[in-house]
Amino acid sequence: MRERIYRLSFIAMNCLLLSHCTFGSVGDSNKDKLTILQNLIFFNNNQMVAVGTNLRGYDDQADDNLNQFSLTSNAVSYNITIQSSSYINWEMGTYRINPPSQTLGVSTSSSEKSSNATAKTHTPYTVPLDLPADDLYGKSYAFLSASTVTNITQYNSTMETGASFLYPNTRMSSMPLGVVAVANVSWEEIYIRMDVGGKDVTILLPQGNKSITPKCKIPIKLGRSGNIEILISLSSLFQDRTVSGSPLRFLQQLSLVAGPVVISKVSNVNLYNILLQNLQAEDIVFSFPGCFPGVER
Known part of the structure; x- marks a missing residue:
């Protein structure tokens, strides 16, 4: 074929x-x-290729219990259990694709198929081209359907680090030849119910979105052998980070609040703001896999 x-x-x-x-x-x-x-x-x-996506939840603790993990915050260890009632209400997920070379960016709209069309250059795989919406490289290509996905830490697949959870609401995308420039995901709500060292914690994160940029070329080509992988690390949402020399310590701050704890934009706002910063940080919660020689991403 x-x-x-x-x-x-x-x-x-x-x-x-x-x-x-x-x-x-x-x-x-x-x-x-x-x-x-x-x-x-x-x-x-104008050549199109159908490509699937694995939207994959994982942790890095090399066991089969995605809902249980231990994290250290300011030298204190915390045992965390995510409850099965936790869910993400996804809105959509889309890709932008760049041409396979720096001079293949001619619009495919009827108005620009003439000899007056000009080639456009781009940064190879990190910056989507500024092209009309009817251009193949100006469009967004959906890979994630609107859906509420529950029990987001169940074990239904494996990866290099052990157990993982494949989100069921992805779909095949018919996309032009090229490389992935960016993936965009958006959600209506993220609800997390968890136990942290015996303390009951409920987290309510409202509507939001995240752009995920590749760190290496992810080719869209004829004969591509596998799905595109996008990773979600729920445990990383709660890890300590340092931003501009200042520590962000969610778990340490959480330990100072008497339970049960509800974290939202109107309750325990300091904890809520740390979670929002972690959620939007580059390659913390959402990421593409790293690059390895001979491995197609």
Whole structure:
């Protein structure tokens, strides 16, 4: 099947070449070459590939209990158990795709298929191109359906670090050839009920969103062998961090509050603000996997 696709691509490219060669004067040769190049770019940009996504919850404690983990805050250890009633009410998840090379960014809209179309450059995989919404590289491609997912720390899959939870509301995305520039996820609500050292804690995080940027090229190509992986580390939401030289210690601050504890935008706001900062921090809660030689991401 793959060889057939490549053969059809080769035939189509030759047809484009033959149909646009004028064999005119030398003075027209550069114009002819530009027209041929633009048609080849247009053909390349119109190839679509169906790719799946694994949205995966995990922890780094190498056991089968995703709902139980221990964290240290200011040299004190805390045992945490996430209750099965915890859930995330997802709104959507989308990708932006950049062309496979720095000069393949010609719009596919009908208004820009003429010889006046110009190539656009970009930073390879980190900055989405500023293109019209009808351009293949200006669109967003959905990979996550709106859904409330409960029991978000159940064990239903495995990964390099051990047990993991695959979110069930992902879907195949038909996307143009290129590389992933960014993934965007949004939610209506995140609800977490947990026990921290015997203290009952309820966390209510309202509507929000997060942009996730790759640290290496994630190719969208013919013959791609696996799904795109996006990781969610719920335990990292509660870990100590240092920001601009100042420590953020959620668990230590939580230990100073008598239980039961409700954390929301109107209750225990200092703890709520720490969680929001952790949630939005780069590669803390949401991330793409790291890069390893010979491993396709």
